[in-house]
Amino acid sequence: MLNNPILINILRFALLVxxxxxxxxxxxxxxxINPLVYVLFIYWYxxxxxxxxxxxxSFFLGFVIDVFSDTMALHALATVTLAYSRPILxxxxxxxxxxxxxxxxxxxxxxxRMTYLLLLIVLQQIIFFSFEILSFGHILLILKKILFxxxxxxxxxxxxxxxxxxxxE
Amino acid sequence: xxxxxxxxxxxxxAFLYAFLALVSLIFTLRSHSYHQSKFFNSSKWISGSxxxxxxxxxxxxxxxxxxxxxxxxNQRLRYQLFNRLPMVGRTLDSxxxxxxxxFARVTxxxxxxxxxxLTIDKGLKDSIKQDMGxxxxxxxxxxxxxxxxxxxxxxxxxxxxxxxxAKIKNTNYFGSLIWDAKKYDVVQLIDIPRLVPLTVGDTIxxxxxxxIFPENIPIGVIKKYDLNQAKSFYNIxxxxxxxxxxxxxxxxxxxxxxAEVLELEKSTNDVE
Numbered sequence: 347m348l349n350n351p352i353l354i355n356i357l358r359f360a361l362l363v364x365x366x367x368x369x370x371x372x373x374x375x376x377x378x379i380n381p382l383v384y385v386l387f388i389y390w391y392x393x394x395x396x397x398x399x400x401x402x403x404s405f406f407l408g409f410v411i412d413v414f415s416d417t418m419a420l421h422a423l424a425t426v427t428l429a430y431s432r433p434i435l436x437x438x439x440x441x442x443x444x445x446x447x448x449x450x451x452x453x454x455x456x457x458x459r460m461t462y463l464l465l466l467i468v469l470q471q472i473i474f475f476s477f478e479i480l481s482f483g484h485i486l487l488i489l490k491k492i493l494f495x496x497x498x499x500x501x502x503x504x505x506x507x508x509x510x511x512x513x514x515e
Numbered sequence: 516x517x518x519x520x521x522x523x524x525x526x527x528x529a530f531l532y533a534f535l536a537l538v539s540l541i542f543t544l545r546s547h548s549y550h551q552s553k554f555f556n557s558s559k560w561i562s563g564s565x566x567x568x569x570x571x572x573x574x575x576x577x578x579x580x581x582x583x584x585x586x587x588x589n590q591r592l593r594y595q596l597f598n599r600l601p602m603v604g605r606t607l608d609s610x611x612x613x614x615x616x617x618f619a620r621v622t623x624x625x626x627x628x629x630x631x632x633l634t635i636d637k638g639l640k641d642s643i644k645q646d647m648g649x650x651x652x653x654x655x656x657x658x659x660x661x662x663x664x665x666x667x668x669x670x671x672x673x674x675x676x677x678x679x680x681a682k683i684k685n686t687n688y689f690g691s692l693i694w695d696a697k698k699y700d701v702v703q704l705i706d707i708p709r710l711v712p713l714t715v716g717d718t719i720x721x722x723x724x725x726x727i728f729p730e731n732i733p734i735g736v737i738k739k740y741d742l743n744q745a746k747s748f749y750n751i752x753x754x755x756x757x758x759x760x761x762x763x764x765x766x767x768x769x770x771x772x773x774a775e776v777l778e779l780e781k782s783t784n785d786v787e
Contacts (some may be wrong), residue, residue, distance in 0.1 A: 354731065367565070368565075368569050371625070372624075372778075374627050374760065376628065377627065377698070377699050377760065378627040378699075379627070380627055388611065397528045398527065398531055399530055401531050401532055401535060402531075402535075405535045405539075408539075412589065413559070413562055414562050414565070415625065415628075416625070416630075416632040416634075417628065418542045418543045418636045419539035419540075419542035419543050420539070420543055422535070422542075423536060423539035423540060423543065426532060426535045426536055427532075427536060429532075430528070430529075477540075477543055478628060478629055478630075479629050479675075479696060480544075484629075484696060487583065487696065487697060490753040499597075501710075504530070
């Protein structure tokens with residue numbers, strides 16, 4: 347049953363949303379750090395799928411989290427941008443290899459995968475926090491939030507992704 | 516024509532991305548100047564019930580603490596009751612009560628973002644409406660922004676859109692209470708004129724200028740103050756009485772005279 351990729355993705359979607367809204371949105375480390383772990387959905391999503399559908403499902407993921415966190419459409423903006431720029435990031439990190447048919451994450455080195463995850467997270471946080479406040483007067487606050495939240499999100503994502511390592515991709 | 520269609524087909528993902536990003540941007544930017552979205556927020560039944568279920572579980576772990584807080588409040592209220600001034604010529608009758616109080620529980624709290632909202636477990640069914648004040652046993656909390664049948668969203672004072680009339684206790688110097696999004700236990704009071712004598716530690720309470728809150732609800736104490744750039748008004752940092760990270764039981768205040776006050780103000784404005 348767990349070999350069906352559609353089922354896995356639906357399950358992943360649901361579990362990440364639940365984990366994000368019920369656990370990670372309420373952590374509030376030091377009063378402001380709430381790791382945004384749902385980025386793992388985009389990190390894990392199969393490589394060679396219909397891109398338009400990937401954009402739509404990412405938008406939907408962000409939107410569901412927005413509804414639960416009362417953040418208008420900030421998460422949706424971040425996820426849809428990530429989904430759109432994922433091929434660009436991957437080409438940047440894995441080189442031209444990634445466009446070959448045989449490419450999987452397994453052929454990539456650990457360092458490459460970590461860099462890829464880190465880039466996704468940083469991009470997500472930059473979009474999320476800049477549009478959240480949207481004022482140059484708060485630039486230091488925004489930078490502080492991006493720096494610390496990215497760091498904590500990265501740690502949690504690495505932990506989660508090694509806990510639920512994907513075997514068949 | 517053929518080439519235009521080919522062009523669109525070739526870049527269809529870019530167009531889709533631009534469209535979705537535009538939708539999100541419009542949603543987000545509109546809310547900077549206007550009320551929160553009416554249709555998509557955590558008071559709707561699905562999100563409301565998820566938060567309700569999760570808070571039902573979590574509440575068990577805080578029962579003792581919450582009981583203590585309520586017992587302390589009961590103690591204070593009893594003290595006031597036994598020492599109260601005789602109410603001359605005024606009977607306790609629902610026709611001459613100005614404010615009604617409704618009790619609710621917070622099912623979702625947030626304080627880390629620049630625009631924080633809380634979800635509470637009372638809604639239209641319990642006659643909660645937009646723009647009612649919300650307080651806790653310790654002080655002011657926010658204003659009801661949106662309601663559904665069973666839940667309501669409260670715009671916290673920790674919200675850059677929030678502006679509340681506040682004054683220095685026992686005086687009539689009033690200003691506006693705002694938040695600069697920096698620390699969740701400090702809010703700012705602006706528009707207090709320079710000639711007002713201030714001391715660190717002075718208590719700040721709600722003012723009489725609003726039809727949302729009754730006068731003299733505690734907010735916090737002055738933590739530090741300095742003059743603004745024009746040197747004519749103070750910028751005051753206020754340490755809140757409420758621990759905004761730990762809020763469970765709240766009271767919603769319904770002003771029975773509000774419609775009358777608003778009506779009067781409106782008719783006066785119309786004449787001008």
